[in-house]
Amino acid sequence: xxxxxxxxxxxxxxxxxxxxxxxxxxxxYGILRLxxxxxxxxxxxxxxxxxxxxxxxxxxxxxxxxxVATTALGILIEKFAYSPLRQAPRMSVMISAIGVSYLLQxxxxxxxxxxxxxxxxIPGLKQRVMLGDASVSLVTFITPIVTIIIxxxxxxxxxxxxxxxxxxxxxxxxxxxxxxxxxLNTTISFTFAVGSLLAAVGSxxxxxxxxxxxxxxxxxxxxxxxxAAVFGxxxxxxxxxxxxxxxxxxxxxxxxxxxxTFSDAFTFIILIIMLIVKPTGxxxxxxxxxx
Amino acid sequence: MxxxxxxxxxxxxxxxxxxxxFEVKEGEIVTLIGSNGAGxxxxxxxxxxxxxxSEGRIIFDGEDITKIGTSKIVGKGIxxxxxxxxxxxxxxxxxxxxxxxxxxxxxxxxDIEKCNxxxxxLKERENQLAGTLSGGEQQMLxxxxxxxxxxxxxxxxxxxxxxxxxxxQNIFNILKEINEEGVTILLIEQNANMALxxxxxxxxxxxxKIIMEGTGKExxxxxxxxEAYLGKKN
Numbered sequence: 001x002x003x004x005x006x007x008x009x010x011x012x013x014x015x016x017x018x019x020x021x022x023x024x025x026x027x028x029y030g031i032l033r034l035x036x037x038x039x040x041x042x043x044x045x046x047x048x049x050x051x052x053x054x055x056x057x058x059x060x061x062x063x064x065x066x067x068v069a070t071t072a073l074g075i076l077i078e079k080f081a082y083s084p085l086r087q088a089p090r091m092s093v094m095i096s097a098i099g100v101s102y103l104l105q106x107x108x109x110x111x112x113x114x115x116x117x118x119x120x121x122i123p124g125l126k127q128r129v130m131l132g133d134a135s136v137s138l139v140t141f142i143t144p145i146v147t148i149i150i151x152x153x154x155x156x157x158x159x160x161x162x163x164x165x166x167x168x169x170x171x172x173x174x175x176x177x178x179x180x181x182x183x184l185n186t187t188i189s190f191t192f193a194v195g196s197l198l199a200a201v202g203s204x205x206x207x208x209x210x211x212x213x214x215x216x217x218x219x220x221x222x223x224x225x226x227x228a229a230v231f232g233x234x235x236x237x238x239x240x241x242x243x244x245x246x247x248x249x250x251x252x253x254x255x256x257x258x259x260x261t262f263s264d265a266f267t268f269i270i271l272i273i274m275l276i277v278k279p280t281g282x283x284x285x286x287x288x289x290x291x
Numbered sequence: 292m293x294x295x296x297x298x299x300x301x302x303x304x305x306x307x308x309x310x311x312x313f314e315v316k317e318g319e320i321v322t323l324i325g326s327n328g329a330g331x332x333x334x335x336x337x338x339x340x341x342x343x344x345s346e347g348r349i350i351f352d353g354e355d356i357t358k359i360g361t362s363k364i365v366g367k368g369i370x371x372x373x374x375x376x377x378x379x380x381x382x383x384x385x386x387x388x389x390x391x392x393x394x395x396x397x398x399x400x401x402d403i404e405k406c407n408x409x410x411x412x413l414k415e416r417e418n419q420l421a422g423t424l425s426g427g428e429q430q431m432l433x434x435x436x437x438x439x440x441x442x443x444x445x446x447x448x449x450x451x452x453x454x455x456x457x458x459x460q461n462i463f464n465i466l467k468e469i470n471e472e473g474v475t476i477l478l479i480e481q482n483a484n485m486a487l488x489x490x491x492x493x494x495x496x497x498x499x500k501i502i503m504e505g506t507g508k509e510x511x512x513x514x515x516x517x518e519a520y521l522g523k524k525n
Contacts, residue, residue: 179361
């Protein structure tokens with residue numbers, strides 16, 4: 001029983017991190033119709049930002065630096081790799097995204113070596129908490145709470161604020177949005193900023209539980225979160241949240257029953273099944289084109 | 292107020308607008324009529340900054356706005372109510388109205404009331420998703436949305452497209468009313484009959500060139516126009 005509880009908590013915690021990253025995919029897809037393959041690597045870079053800033057500054061400052069640097073990285077990538085391709089076919093932008101992904105992986109191998117770097121322990125987060133017989137670290141508890149708070153704030157941002165309105169308008173119709181006076185580039189940059197910021201938060205929570213970062217540690221979580229976003233219905237924020245938790249929990253349960261080897265494969269089987277059964281995902285956009 | 296000088300626009304490798312010049316004076320209703328592919332929409336899109344002209348100048352209040360971005364052009368008081376309405380279908384009616392005032396930071400209440408007065412149906416459907424409106428209601432919403440930016444000149448791209456005659460009449464009456472309140476109107480239409488009746492000044496476009504101009508009345512009475520655009524033989 002206690003081990004079972006422990007697995008459930010771990011699953012929810014991993015799921016929370018996945019949800020935060022999946023939202024980044026969903027937001028960017030919503031506005032640019034682009035699968036941002038570099039997103040997982042932005043998440044990885046956030047890990048390195050934390051390691052290096054933590055080496056110099058106390059942890060609250062290090063966290064802020066990590067969040068700011070990751071957000072800036074997301075905006076820069078958009079400016080240099082995607083925005084010049086605004087008029088290009090969608091495939092070109094996607095290839096550019098794959099390029100950025102490899103660039104970040106290779107650049108970090110070159111700069112930080114391919115060896116895993118120890119991730120700093122943020123004071124308090126690694127503390128063990130006893131829950132009945134189960135012992136879980138505090139971060140396991142905090143992650144789902146942080147995730148849900150962030151999603152609620154994000155939904156408020158998207159549905160109630162002016163910039164959120166602009167995001168929704170741009171994601172529906174570039175031209176009509178710009179005829180309202182909305183600046184496309186600003187809105188798109190803002191979307192990347194939000195996505196990257198969430199990836200940074202996810203990264204802090206995720207790596208705290210894993211203790212090391214290496215140049216490819218963003219690749220697999222990135223793909224899984226992409227699956228989570230597709231599962232929930234890409235373009236939908238609640239969908240990404242649900243997808244993240246679903247993938248996280250089911251992955252942990254599979255590990256728990258002793259099938260660790262298959263846990264990654266399972267994620268992608270979910271992707272295939274979902275694409276066959278309901279390609280738009282759980283909450284995917286129905287296109288309601290009225291002529 | 293708005294002056295277009297020798298405007299040329301390439302569109303998908305062909306020259307859609309081949310050097311046209313016209314002028315819209317403050318307070319007027321001006322219409323460009325012409326058949327499909329005459330370059331009417333492209334002209335309005337160029338004025339809005341959605342497409343870049345290859346040659347020529349667009350001057351608004353003495354200022355060259357040819358190379359300015361769409362958002363700034365809207366800020367200067369030029370709004371385009373686009374072809375096919377292009378409302379945001381998964382926002383509510385009231386959100387659509389509010390987004391029209393995106394660049395404004397002052398109080399919107401008066402303008403929202405004005406829209407409700409012009410289009411009572413929109414008030415009734417305030418909280419409905421805009422995608423569920425009928426075609427005519429969507430067109431009204433598109434006009435209301437454009438009005439919310441407090442334009443000095445409002446450009447409309449085929450507001451009558453696909454609508455029943457009665458609704459077209461209604462919309463044209465409202466355009467007249469909007470104009471009487473001081474908004475200059477530049478209208479493009481295939482429904483030449485309606486447009487010419489409304490317009491102070493009209494231009495006829497054919498394959499990217501202006502082939503005729505005059506007051507609305509003059510063109511209505513012109514035998515060539517009658518035959519080509521109004522479907523009447525003398």
